[in-house]
Amino acid sequence: MNNEQQEVAQxxxxxxxxxxxDSSATxxxxxxxxxxxxxxxxxxxxxxxxxxxxxxxxxxxYDLVDAKGDVITRLAQGDYFGFPSLLTGExxxxxxxxxxxxxxxxxxxxxFDFLRREYKPxxxxxxxxxxxxxxxxxxxxxxxxxxxxKISELMSRKAVTLAPDASIRQTAKKMKKxxxxxxxxxxxxxxxxxxxxxxxxxxVLADEVxxxxxxxxxxxxxxxxxxxNNRVFSALHLMLKHNIHHLPVLDEHHKAxxxxxxxxxxxxxxxxxxxxxxxxxxxxxxxxxxxxAAEIPELLRGFSHNIDDISLIGKLLSGLTDAxxxxxxxxxxxxxxxxxxxxxxxxxxxxxxxxxxxxSDQDNGLLxxxxxxxxxxxxxxxxxxxxxxxxxxxxxxxxxxxxxxxSELCRMSISDWCERFFKWIKSPTPEAMLNCKIFFDLxxxxxxxxxxxxxCEQLTRISRxxxxxxxxxxxxxxxxxxxxxxxxxxxxxxxxxxxxxDLKKRGVVIINDIVRLYALKAGVRRANTQERLxxxxxxxxxxxxxxYNLKDCWRFLTQLRLRTQINEEGLPSNCIxxxxxxxxxxxQLKEAFYLxxxxxxxxxxxxxxGSL
Amino acid sequence: xxxxxxSEYISRQRLLAKSVFSQRYLVIDLELTGLDAKQHxxxxxxxxxxxxxxxxxxxxxxxxxxxxKQLEQSPIFHGIAQQEVAQxxxxxxxxxxxxxxxxxxxxxxxxxxxDWSFLKCAFKAHxxxxxxxxxxxxxxIEKKRLLQQGxxxxxxxxxxxxxxxxxxxxxxxxxxxxxxxTATAELLLAQCHHISCxxxxxxxDIVKVAL
Numbered sequence: 024m025n026n027e028q029q030e031v032a033q034x035x036x037x038x039x040x041x042x043x044x045d046s047s048a049t050x051x052x053x054x055x056x057x058x059x060x061x062x063x064x065x066x067x068x069x070x071x072x073x074x075x076x077x078x079x080x081x082x083x084x085y086d087l088v089d090a091k092g093d094v095i096t097r098l099a100q101g102d103y104f105g106f107p108s109l110l111t112g113e114x115x116x117x118x119x120x121x122x123x124x125x126x127x128x129x130x131x132x133x134x135f136d137f138l139r140r141e142y143k144p145x146x147x148x149x150x151x152x153x154x155x156x157x158x159x160x161x162x163x164x165x166x167x168x169x170x171x172x173k174i175s176e177l178m179s180r181k182a183v184t185l186a187p188d189a190s191i192r193q194t195a196k197k198m199k200k201x202x203x204x205x206x207x208x209x210x211x212x213x214x215x216x217x218x219x220x221x222x223x224x225x226x227v228l229a230d231e232v233x234x235x236x237x238x239x240x241x242x243x244x245x246x247x248x249x250x251x252n253n254r255v256f257s258a259l260h261l262m263l264k265h266n267i268h269h270l271p272v273l274d275e276h277h278k279a280x281x282x283x284x285x286x287x288x289x290x291x292x293x294x295x296x297x298x299x300x301x302x303x304x305x306x307x308x309x310x311x312x313x314x315x316a317a318e319i320p321e322l323l324r325g326f327s328h329n330i331d332d333i334s335l336i337g338k339l340l341s342g343l344t345d346a347x348x349x350x351x352x353x354x355x356x357x358x359x360x361x362x363x364x365x366x367x368x369x370x371x372x373x374x375x376x377x378x379x380x381x382x383s384d385q386d387n388g389l390l391x392x393x394x395x396x397x398x399x400x401x402x403x404x405x406x407x408x409x410x411x412x413x414x415x416x417x418x419x420x421x422x423x424x425x426x427x428x429x430s431e432l433c434r435m436s437i438s439d440w441c442e443r444f445f446k447w448i449k450s451p452t453p454e455a456m457l458n459c460k461i462f463f464d465l466x467x468x469x470x471x472x473x474x475x476x477x478x479c480e481q482l483t484r485i486s487r488x489x490x491x492x493x494x495x496x497x498x499x500x501x502x503x504x505x506x507x508x509x510x511x512x513x514x515x516x517x518x519x520x521x522x523x524x525d526l527k528k529r530g531v532v533i534i535n536d537i538v539r540l541y542a543l544k545a546g547v548r549r550a551n552t553q554e555r556l557x558x559x560x561x562x563x564x565x566x567x568x569x570x571y572n573l574k575d576c577w578r579f580l581t582q583l584r585l586r587t588q589i590n591e592e593g594l595p596s597n598c599i600x601x602x603x604x605x606x607x608x609x610x611q612l613k614e615a616f617y618l619x620x621x622x623x624x625x626x627x628x629x630x631x632x633g634s635l
Numbered sequence: 636x637x638x639x640x641x642s643e644y645i646s647r648q649r650l651l652a653k654s655v656f657s658q659r660y661l662v663i664d665l666e667l668t669g670l671d672a673k674q675h676x677x678x679x680x681x682x683x684x685x686x687x688x689x690x691x692x693x694x695x696x697x698x699x700x701x702x703x704k705q706l707e708q709s710p711i712f713h714g715i716a717q718q719e720v721a722q723x724x725x726x727x728x729x730x731x732x733x734x735x736x737x738x739x740x741x742x743x744x745x746x747x748x749x750d751w752s753f754l755k756c757a758f759k760a761h762x763x764x765x766x767x768x769x770x771x772x773x774x775x776i777e778k779k780r781l782l783q784q785g786x787x788x789x790x791x792x793x794x795x796x797x798x799x800x801x802x803x804x805x806x807x808x809x810x811x812x813x814x815x816x817t818a819t820a821e822l823l824l825a826q827c828h829h830i831s832c833x834x835x836x837x838x839x840d841i842v843k844v845a846l
Binding site: 027028029030031034053054055056057058059060062063064065081082083123124125126128129 | 656688689690691692693695803804805807808809811813814817818820821824825828831833
């Protein structure tokens with residue numbers, strides 16, 4: 024009896040990993056195969072989670088498609104598939120689409136496991152192939168954009184809480200009972216502190232504190248927290264930035280809901296931007312930083328591929344820029360000694376609003392205490408120059424308007440900064456208005472938070488000026504919304520006679536401006552437009568319906584901007600030809616512009632009544 | 636007698652109405668010393684089972700007839716040498732093993748006229764009753780298909796490798812009986828797929844050879 028399938032064996036031994044291992048592996052493999060003729064009609068019946076198999080393509084062409092219908096890779100002769108389920112035991116997530124039918128060999132789980140056990144190179148080959156598959160399909164399938172998910176979706180544990188007057192021992196007992204490594208201390212359902220295993224060790228045992236004492240003496244007061252509606256990404260960023268492993272989750276009324284831990288989150292992620300941010304925060308040299316920064320564009324391409332919420336991209340990029348900036352400041356201090364006084368490194372404009380794109384340039388500055396000595400001023404000059412220069416090296420372009428910490432005009436003491444703002448406020452020339460739009464969106468990145476806070480307080484005080492609001496409101500109104508008298512789109516034309524609407528200039532920017540105005544008036548110290556709107560819900564200037572409308576408009580327009588990236592007509596960036604939209608989208612776009620127009624008029628009415 | 640014939644006829648008609656894709660097939664290939672069943676011999680027999688469109692390579696069988704007297708030109712062609720023949724099995728053993736599958740599978744040959752005539756003679760000579768429930772011939776399927784497409788058929792258009800090439804199936808250099816049986820099984824699946832055009836395909840549509 025001679026059952027050797029010569030043709031099969033000859034084919035198999037020419038394929039990796041069999042070409043590199045003992046021919047007995049090929050013999051075993053060939054002797055345990057079945058073969059199918061894979062077609063469009065029967066392609067679904069072979070990929071069954073109940074009986075996973077390794078497939079090796081002998082002939083034909085097949086597309087491996089993920090759950091969302093995106094092609095992960097095209098498979099042809101000599102390619103394997105099906106191994107992820109064999110390796111992980113998880114259900115099959117991808118499916119096949121036959122492009123050209125042909126012969127495919129199949130191996131069952133038992134035989135696959137035997138080969139993995141007996142032949143190390145076989146095992147290594149498929150484990151590596153699996154890892155590569157994860158990388159190449161990026162966020163596309165497996166991750167299911169995990170970082171976009173809401174915190175509430177992965178928070179399983181219920182809140183374990185205690186009152187601040189409970190004793191340390193009671194706290195430890197409660198933590199033991201619930202098997203948790205951290206506990207929230209709440210008063211009238213509001214979070215007042217957090218205690219972790221580590222606190223019990225470092226602040227109680229090591230310091231010989233009496234366990235009968237109240238827990239509020241040793242708890243971490245004013246802990247960082249996150250809202251249940253925030254994205255997983257934000258939670259990870261917070262944890263990495265502050266090096267904390269437990270993050271209380273609150274509902275919108277600040278009621279404690281539960282705790283998420285870094286382990287909870289790490290379970291969700293495989294490889295992604297957040298890890299990159301983590302690596303950036305830990306980078307030990309500029310060379311490392313640059314290497315990480317070089318990964319950003321590629322990372323983003325994969326990320327933006329099937330992202331539902333484009334605003335996340337802006338957040339992500341701003342997060343990366345923040346991380347780079349803050350790490351550079353640390354590296355500078357390592358080489359040049361710690362900063363001689365407190366300082367705040369801040370950012371403006373799109374970075375502050377967390378609306379950065381890959382093409383955004385730097386908008387940053389240094390906030391310094393008053394009356395610095397020459398030597399100290401020189402130190403911060405070098406810091407500003409170093410950070411800005413290295414950011415350029417990392418791919419974040421120089422600001423053409425020189426809004427950078429390397430410039431003297433953006434590296435000033437609190438009083439000088441205030442004076443500069445004051446001038447713009449008092450003489451609202453068009454140029455001053457333009458500056459206000461950039462500089463009033465500001466955010467703290469690194470250094471002393473209290474310096475930044477006191478600056479913000481002064482800024483709020485000096486900007487409380489009705490004439491200034493009026494000037495801003497009429498400036499906002501001077502940008503017309505592209506809707507005509509009879510509810511028709513008013514199109515712009517470029518040199519090549521393309522007709523288009525500029526979604527950014529005539530939509531998103533106007534909303535940003537309106538929201539900024541209200542935020543200034545209400546004293547909301549946020550830079551992100553969505554966050555400002557959320558905060559404005561509590562203020563009387565804008566009724567809640569208007570807030571929700573603006574939020575929806577903003578989201579709709581930003582979403583539509585995604586389209587402009589796949590711009591087949593060669594229109595300017597951020598522009599769209601409304602003829603290309605379907606009737607529903609056209610209707611929504613008109614509605615959005617109409618709402619913006621109303622908001623413009625309302626702002627002008629509220630703030631500029633006297634001057635119009 | 637009539638009753639038996641009738642019941643056979645009815646079960647055959649029932650079978651013919653079934654889908655080609657859900658059947659069990661036994662794909663057989665023989666190596667022969669010549670083309671005349673009366674004077675030439677069977678050198679080797681190979682078969683592979685196809686169940687629910689899956690070719691059970693791992694359960695394929697191949698036997699050499701150790702009683703073969705004259706190998707004529709075939710040693711070069713089939714790659715079977717005298718010493719291999721010595722390690723073979725007796726033809727009656729092989730035929731017994733083969734006939735066990737006849738009850739639950741449809742027989743498939745590439746050019747059944749030749750191979751089945753040899754097998755029929757051999758079964759008769761060894762006193763083994765073997766009645767296949769149905770025979771499918773990939774050679775005839777291809778011939779019918781080409782004729783329907785209005786093509787003229789040259790002599791070598793219907794060889795196994797020519798047929799396979801038409802469906803883009805891989806080229807197999809060797810002509811081991813086992814390879815050819817597997818190759819025929821693959822051809823059958825490809826033919827069924829192409830003829831069905833994603834529609835239902837009944838056995839009656841591909842069976843032309845009467846028993």
